Amino acid sequence: MDAKIEEIYGQVLQKVVPSSSKKEKILNLAEDVKKRVSSELDVVMSDVRVIVGGSVAKDTWLDDEADVDVFMLFPTSLNKEKLGEIGLRVAKNALRGFSQKERYAEHPYLEAEMDGIRVNVVPCYLIEQGKWLSAVDRSPFHTVYVRERLQAVDLRDEIRLLKKFMKGIGVYGAEVRVGGFSGYLCELLVLNYQSFHNTLEAASEWTLGMVIDIENLYHGRFDEARRYFDAVLTVVDPIDANRNVAAAVSYERLGEFIMACKIFLKKPSISFFYPEVEIPLSPSLFQKKLSTASFDLLFLLFDCNVTVPDVLWGQLYKSLRAIRKILVQNGFNVLEVSAWSDEKRRNILVYALESRLISASNLHLGPPIDSKEAVDFLAKHTGAESTVIGPWVEGNRWIVGLKRKYIDAASLLRDRLSNGGKDTGVGKILFEPLKNSLKILVNEEIIPFYSSDLDYALFMSSFIRGKPKWLI
Amino acid sequence: MDAKIEEIYGQVLQKVVPSSSKKEKILNLAEDVKKRVSSELDVVMSDVRVIVGGSVAKDTWLDDEADVDVFMLFPTSLNKEKLGEIGLRVAKNALRGFSQKERYAEHPYLEAEMDGIRVNVVPCYLIEQGKWLSAVDRSPFHTVYVRERLQAVDLRDEIRLLKKFMKGIGVYGAEVRVGGFSGYLCELLVLNYQSFHNTLEAASEWTLGMVIDIENLYHGRFDEARRYFDAVLTVVDPIDANRNVAAAVSYERLGEFIMACKIFLKKPSISFFYPEVEIPLSPSLFQKKLSTASFDLLFLLFDCNVTVPDVLWGQLYKSLRAIRKILVQNGFNVLEVSAWSDEKRRNILVYALESRLISASNLHLGPPIDSKEAVDFLAKHTGAESTVIGPWVEGNRWIVGLKRKYIDAASLLRDRLSNGGKDTGVGKILFEPLKNSLKILVNEEIIPFYSSDLDYALFMSSFIRGKPKWLI
Structure with a gap:
């Protein structure tokens, strides 16, 4: 490792490793939450354990980014509905007086803010390893596993480096919106490669379909694991051979991570950890960029x-792909696509197209000249309303020039989505919203909305650049 | 065979079989030519045989379409140059007083007109079978072979039907311009299938790469013949196992013939033999068609x-393909293409494009995210002048949006052909003509020329329809 890189790591560690006093403060807060929840639980049910989990329990959290996760371990005699209902009620009462938000993963949990720190109180089941009833049941086992491994070799700060690196390049987070690397996945990677730097070096050489099996649960049968998980990256969960901890990782985030590792190792810079704060283009500059761009935005x-x-986000991404398919099938060449949402009301799918308008006709390849299908092809297209030229023979096929149904991408989508996009592959939950509120805008028509929403302006400024921010 | 078909065949035969008196007249003419050539030859060289060949000798010619072919069989002691020189001089002297034209195939021959009949006097070598020195040397052997076979079974009128059918649907003629079926090939097909109707039925089921080996020269090893000739259709020459009589047949003419057979058998009509005479669109109607067409013409x-x-025609077709490739590689979608020539001075390549103008940018697929090439791809495109958006990851690849160099097909070709098209695959003989005289016109700009040349008007009227005339 060269001096430059070592210096960078040192600088980052100074910022991301919390001081002893900060650690103490957070642990005290966690204990406080635990006590409040425990005493509230005693009123409702006996024998429900409460534990502190997540990065605080493992001491792998980043300074100024602590999340306190407290788990209530309910007996399996409770059904899922009751678990959520009781869990939520207990948590609400326990943290009365603090700002609260109900959240939902597989079942509800409570998010609160105490002393400027985010606190999550999460109900799950107390179960034997492997007998999971919900995804979150594994979490306490993850905590135990990582803590034990870190007691043997202290890699906490190496993990902090990796988390910060991933946050800096935008690949951190297993939520659907991001499709990236979870905190637990970062921990496992460092445990596997034994240092942050080793992880970077290894990841820079990763190939698609990589399998990492720390506890050797597949006994070296990587092909079996690869076929079973069928993922861009597989990291077998040490506490569950049937789970891929990297299941959420998308092609996009994996590709970006691999490339960021390569470039960082070649040209190390602290900006991978601490990218420049992005400022959205001013509306007038954005408008100018659009009017001189060599592509159209829809x-x-x-x-x-x-x-x-x-x-x-699952519904948005599914719909994004489905609508892209409509565009492509109708001859529109799609460059970049993305989705934005304020997660409250407004949602926007955006498509960069080579061109919004395309030719009035298109070449349609027919069957081989010696095929049975050729007769039907000619019967269908000869003299048809939709035929603009042909059919003729070229190479070994019959070919015809057809009139396109749509030459304007906006008209195409207005038609196809007028009923909400049923039968197009658009997410079901979006049928009604699309049917009732869809507006299709082209290029500069977005400016009024761009000017009204700073977060959207930031998103679009990045979108029209189209490349990861660390790629210069 | 149903009555309708039989009736059609009867009608066609009435027209294409020459009367006895006509046959006698043509044979007399042939004998006359033979005598004139022989006596002229006696002045120059001794022992040169003169024979009547072609369809007149085989009695397979179509009424009103007789071509008298007379061959001079020179000794191989003459070199090719001398063969042409002496052959041409003798022929010219022999047919003094008649209208004459020098023609060139592999070597020169004389075309003359006598009594409204076209007469060809062709020098070739007198050789043993198989020891061919030029392509035309096989011709006398073809005549002997076909005559012998037809003496055993008289299929002359069946051959006449096939020739007329092929002429009617536009697939007759082995010259490069047509890329179709020669007269000898028609004769062999009928000899193989034993009737015109059988030939149609068989051909309607032909598959690409068919091998027909009448004299069983490959002993049933069709795969060997197929690999050796590597043609869309192979008909092994009965007098030369190394020659494919169908070598000139193109995908286009083969596909049209197969389909015409299918449609004729399903919906028989005399119009396959006698298509309606085509009349070009008036310039104003042609102009109207162009202005409302859903495609652009270049x-x-x-x-x-x-x-x-x-x-x-070899040079024109080669250039047609090469220039099409330039268009396609630059993102222009090409519908139909064709070439026209007055065979004297003016030549035109015509391209029907989905659109003459295309988008200013285009999607450029890069290497897989886990490939070594990805680094170079990003180094090349990140921040480059030609990059309009990206690079970003999509699926398993890096992708970038690039600025196109040409958005107008006419500008593209003006640039690429300004030096005559060297290094583009354009025919060598056309380098200078393209460099010195190329004009590129778009759509209605062709009208003045269209109005000035009837043959071209006919060609273009057919081109913008784009389908074979028998296809309704």
Whole structure:
């Protein structure tokens, strides 16, 4: 490792490792939450354990970014509905007086703010390892596993470096919106490669379909694991051979991570950890960029209120792909696509197209000249309303020039989505919102909305650049 | 065979079989030519045989379409140059007083007109079978072979039906311009299938790469013949196992023939043999068609004087393909293409494009995210002048949006062909003509020329329809 890199690591560690007093403060807060929840639980049920989990319990949190996670371990005699209901009520009462928000993952949990620190109180089941009833049940086992491993070799600060690096390049977070690397995944990677730097070096050489099996649960049968998980990256969960901790990682975030590792190792810079703060383009500059751009932008705006972010983003991304397919199948060449949401009401799908308008006709390849299908092809297209030229033979096929149904991408989507996009592959939850509130805008027509929403302006400024911010 | 078909065949035969008196007249003419050539030859060389060949000798010619072919069989002691020189001089003297034209195939021959009949006097070598020195040397052997076979079974009128059918649907003729079926090939097909109707039925089921080996020269090893000839259709020459009589047949003419057979058998009509005479669209109607067409036409006009038609058309078709490739590689979607020539001076390549103008940017797929090439791809495109958006990751690849160099097909070709098209695959003989005289016109700009040349008007009227005339 060269001096330059070592210096950078030192600088980052100075910032991300919390001081002893900070650690003490957070641990005290966690104990306080635990006590409040425990005493509130005693009123309702006996024998429910309460534990502190997450990065605070493992001492892998980043300074100024602590999240206190407290788990209530309910008996399995409670059904899922009751678990959520009771868990939420207990948590609310326990943290009365603090700002609170109900959240939903697989079941509800409470998010609160205490002393400027985010606190999550999460109900789950007390179960034997492997007999999971919900995804969150594994969490306490993860905590135990990582703590034990870190007692043997202290890699806490190495983990902090990796988390900060991933945050800096925008690949941190297993939520659907991001499709990146979870905190637990960062911990496992460092445990596997034994240092942050080793992890970077290894990841810079990763190939698609990589399998990492720290506890050797597949006994070296990587192909079996690869086929079983069928993921861009597989990191077998040490406490559950059937779970891929990297299941959320998308091609996009994996590709960005691999490339960021390569570039950082070649040209190390602290900006990978601490990128420049982005400022959105001013509306007039944005408008100027659009008017001189060599592509067209198509915006689909609609109102939709889905309370669970992962569900919302799942629906948005699914719809983004489905609508892209409509465009491509109708001859529109799509450059970049993305989705934005304020996670309250406003949602926007955006498509950068080579061109919003395309030719009035298109080449349609028919069957081989010696095929049975050729007769039907000619019967269908000869003299047809939709035929503009042909059919003729070229190479070994019959070919015809057809009139396109749509030469304007906006008209195409207005038609296809007028019923909410049923039968197009658009997310079900979005049928009604699309049907009732869809507006399709082109290029500069987005300026009024751009000017009204700073977060959106930031998103669009990044979108029209189109490349990861660390890529210079 | 149903009554309707039988009736049609009867009608066609009435027209294409020459009367006895006509046959006698043509044979007399042939004998007359033979005598004139023989006596002229006696002055120059002794022991040169003169024979009547072609369809007149085989009695397979179509009424009103007789071509008298007379061959002079020179000894192999003469070199090729001398063969042409002496052959041409003798022929010219022999047919003094009749209208004459020098023609070139592999070597020169004389075309003359006598009594309204076209007469060809062709020098070739007298050789043993198989020891061919030029392509035309096989011709006398073909005549002998076919005559012998037809003496056993008289299929002359069946051959006449096939020739007329092929002429009617536009697939007759082995010259480069047509890329179709020669008269000898028609004769062999009927000899193989034993009737015109059988030939149609068989051909309607032909598959690409068919091998027909009448004299069983490959002993049933069709795969061997197929690999050796590597043609869309192989008909092994009964007098030469190394020659494919169907070598000239193109995908286009084969596909049209197969389909015409299918449609004729399903919906028989005499119009396959006698299509309606085509009349070009009036210039104003043509102009109207262009202005309402859903595609754009690009015309490359240049002057070029190549005396051997097969050479000219070879160069034109080669250039047509090369220039199409330039268009496609630059993002222009090409519908139909064709070439026209007056075979004297004016030549035109025509391209029907989905659109003459295309988007200013285009999607450029990069390497996989886990490849070594990804680093170079990003180094090349990040922040480059030509990059309009990206690079970003999509699926397993890096992708970038690039600025196109050309958005107008006419500008593209003006640039690329300004030096005559060297290094583009354009025919060598056309380099100078393209460099010196190329004019590129778009859509209605062709109208003045269209109005000035009836043959071209006919060609273009057919081109913008784009389908074979028998396809309704």
